[in-house]
Amino acid sequence: NAGVTQTPKFQVLKTGQSMTLQCAQDMNHEYMSWYRQDPGMGLRLIHYSVGAGITDQGEVPNGYNVSRSTTEDFPLRLLSAAPSQTSVYFCASSPQLTYEQYFGPGTRLTVT
């Protein structure tokens, strides 16, 4: 198993550009989520999904969209990038609600 994979590893965007951060898992996990990690703020939940076709907002969802058309994939879309979205983004998955969460290697995003 490759586990949780994320692409790209690094990305630089200009303000106003849009892009999609990819996340995939090959463990058949129902639960997937996106976090961002910022110095002094820790990790904060952006969006999550409890299964294909079901998504919901976390604590910092503004400026981001998600969809879950398959169990394996959970892409995160930045609609119009802003410097405040400069961060490291992590995708995570878990087989069940109370089980261990597995994290991907992260995407480091810089918005200029």
Place this chain on the structure above:
Amino acid sequence: KQEVTQIPAALSVPEGENLVLNCSFTDSAIYNLQWFRQDPGKGLTSLLLIQSSQREQTSGRLNASLDKSSGRSTLYIAASQPGDSATYLCAVKRTDSWGKLQFGAGTQVVVTP
């Protein structure tokens, strides 16, 4: 509102000493608590998961305890090695939402040879 605190923020120990890392949380309504390791510029590696009904979990040199009533967890790393140098994060999985992980800010550990 759930608050997760890790003290100290940084710790330096000589090789061979035991490491003791603390995590406290304000709301005992949790499913479980998970300890992670993060190396600089890398992702999070899960170390141990303790369910709310458990008191401790062990894996090799690592032992984590959980006292839900007092809102505390401790991660012990026996006989530390330079390779244990990393940031250690604890996170609680809340029961008042889908199961969001609430993270502490982490303890940065340096083990000197």
